[in-house]
Amino acid sequence: MTLRIPPHSLRACLAALAAGACVLVATASARAQTQPDARPAPLSVDAALEQPSFLAFAPIALSPDGGWVAYTLHFPRRIRASGGENGYTADGVSTAMAGTRAMVTEIRTGRTIAAGDTSATSWGGAWSPDGRSLAFFSAADGAARLWVRDMATGRTRRLSPAIVRVYTALLLPRWTPNGRHIIVPILPEGSPVPEAGDRVDRAGARDTPATLPDTPTVTVLRPDPRQRYGQDRPSAAYGADTRGHLLADLAAIDVASGAVTTLVANVRPWQYAISPDGRVVAFSSLRTLGYPATLDVGLVPLGDPRPSPRYLAHTIRLSNFDRARGLTWSPRGDEVLYAATDSARREAYYLARPDGSPPRRVGMDAVIPAADSAGGLSGQALWWDARDPAFYVLRRHSVSVVSARDGRVTATVTPPPGKEFITLLGHEPAGTAWTRGAARVVAVYVDDSTRAMGFAEIDLARGAWRVLREDSRSYGGRKNHASDVSSGGEIALVAEDARHPTDIWAAPDGDVARLARVTSIAPALERADYGTTRLIEWTAASGRRVRGTLLLPSGYQPGRRYPLVVYPYPDALRSENLNTFGVVGTGLENMQLFATRGIAVLAPDVPIRENDQMRELAGVITPALDRVIALGIADSTRLGIMGHSWGGYTVLALLVQDTRFRAAVMRGGFGDLIASYGTVEPSGFAFGALRGEHDFEGSLWDRRDRFIANSPIFFFDRIRTPLLIIHGDGETTVPLFLANEVYAALQSLGKDVEFARYHGENHAEQSWRYANQRDYTLRIIDWFVTHLANERAPGAAVTSGARQCDR
Secondary structure, three states, X not given: OOOOOOHHHHHHHHHHHHHOOXXXXXXXXXXXXXXXXXXXXXXXXXXXXXXXXXXXXXXXEXXXXXXXXXXXXXOHHHOOOOOOOOOEOOOOOEHXXXXXXXXXXXXXXXXXXXXXXXXXXXXXXXXXXXXOXXXXXXXXXXXXXXXXXXXXXXXXXXXXXXXXXXXXXXXXXXXXXOOOEEEEEEOOOOOOOHHHHHHEOOOOOEOOOOOOOOOOOEEEEOOEXXXXXXXXXXXXXXXXXXXXXXXXXXXXXXXXXXXXXXXXXXXXXXXXXXXXXXXXXXXXXXXXXXXXXXXXXXXXXXOOXXXXXXXXXXXXXXXXXXXXXXXXXXXXXXXXXXXXXXXXOEEEEEEEOOOOOOOEEEOOOOEOOHXXXXXXXXXXXXXXXXXXXXEEEEEOOEEEEEEOOOOOEEEEEOOOOOEEEEEEOEEOOOOEEOEOOOOEEEEEEEEOOOOOEEEEXXXXXXXXXXXXXXXXXXXXXXXXXXXXXXXXXXXXXXXXXXXXXXXXXXXXXXXHHHOEEOOOOOHHHXXXXXXXXXXXXXXXOOOOEEEEEEEOOOOOXXXXXXXXXXXXXXXXXXXXXXXXXXXXXXXXXXOHHHHOXXXXXXXXXXXXXXXXXXXXXXXXXXXXXXXXXXXXXXXXXXXXXXXXXXXXXXXXHHHOOOOOEEEEEEXXXXXXXXXXXXXXXXXXXOHHHHHHHHHXXXXXXXXXXXXXXXXXXXXXXXOOOOEEEEEEOOOOOOOHHHHHHHHHHHHHOOOOEEEEEEOOOOOOHHHOOHHHHHHHHHHHHHHHHHXXXXXXXXXXXXXXXXXXXXX
């Protein structure tokens, strides 16, 4: 394969792309001349990548008086060092938190300040009970530790030399009710950061933010038609023992002295909740992270000089564990609530007392219909009633009240037809639902037909439903909704819409009908000329009705056909992203990067049966393309497809079954389920075999034909589409050899393929070094702009000059 543009021209166009100057140009036909392109300047790649965003899955927290809101922002530009195979950077910060900053904003004025050192990674703000101090994690002194900010003076101090071990944004500092201690997971006292050795790479260069050059670390491979098997090239070996990388001690740190008391040693903390009386900590520890994830649940006393944990359950599927609310104390502090779900989604609820008595099982142990599930293995949302000894169980289509006294269901309310519950408003750390008067809660809901979201007051005693607000905004989903309610009824929440980035909105008086924006975290993205979204529907090959979000190009003109890129992921429900800015995400996942360059984007729902993946994927996505073409929006001769991870597999699965695509991008993907079967993590965990046997209901030898029939690599001779492969050579989720295999096979077959390998980078591009994120984004935009620019007859050659760039 040869480059379509000379290198000097490519560099010039990449620079123009970064500034937002490179746009699609239609051929100089009479129709194009009579319908001039009215699109505004494309969204700058740098502006998109530099957009701060709220840290995924991290909660927001209102101060007790409702005057301030604490939250964590993610700044891609701040990511200079990649994490190691353990998922941590050299300073002990989880790669999920790399590039973050803990922030606080005053609700009344909008005044915003950083909680700590603005040059350091920080996250996880939590208010003291009196609201005078904010605890947060920071790597300001070279390692992740616990810090506290005095809100009156603005001074910050490191609370203890203990190094915190926080893997997920859900793990926050937890204050005891008297404000004297903070509960956090730490490395055993005196232990160094295990990843500190990653500061020096195998070439001897220090991999630190201060010294790492802000340049891409990409190697690009392109086949030489004269050499079928390519050149011999140097390779790097990766391998580290990841056993125990989640292990930590759960500890109480004295706020005054910094003294550390170990509560539970050698666990994998996933949640910890302090009883309202401050006497006991309930905790869960991750036992296995797979299909399914399992946890141990226990209690440990506070104030005991030699605390000893008491385990309530071992190796259970803790419901709602991925929202860090799988354990919730009653307001009186006499019982802790948790729910365990079995493989048939039969859910049992348990109440446990700190007095040593065994947990007691309480009602509602019926099988939960799959359609009513709150999402995958996350179970149902559990909330306590702040006034009565009762708790609420929230499902998609019902909210039930369960008495903590006898376990009976005392009330169940269902939403109107076509509405689905998302969550209840409440005080997140305590897990208590906000009530407006007696037995009235406020639920966040979504209209299933329009995807509009709103708030409704539910009178649980009378079963009444009253809409308080409904609009075309997104207030988050079941797993990533972020809101908080203060004790005085002030509300803060995160909201966005298809043309406006996420910000915090607040209702100081508790009236959600009068929400007002508090923050402006991405002023560079505030413009009025973004593409708009549309909900579309089609019939899959199975006869099932399927939907998706279609992002129209900026300045869309009905009757004109546009290039289309489809961005699928199996089992994802991207129609739910109709009112989400960027459709798929922020930064490099912001699909407005394509819409403002004249390319429509389809983000489809992809419901499939995993035991026949290839045919199922084509059966959903091919009719989706046909539908957008039939609507007169997509040009059937200018179709593209891209996907990440399992979505990368989806790209290959489509390319071997549909030759209409003119360009494709596979990111972190694979095409050989037999090779994938043999992937083993450094810990010895055979994830590939586990996933394959889960999907095909048997081993490779039991289901040999299914593994072959669902491996696109065996059908690569059918591919007619130019493919760009993107992969990090530090991958631990989809090992590099699986991408190498795709490249080698297509090279051998003489197919049009290009391979961009990014040195030291892992699976999620959003956590890559900024320079590599920028290079990657420019590269895929250039790929699609180059291949989809000109309208042409099917089969016609793509020539250079398909782009027009200001130089």
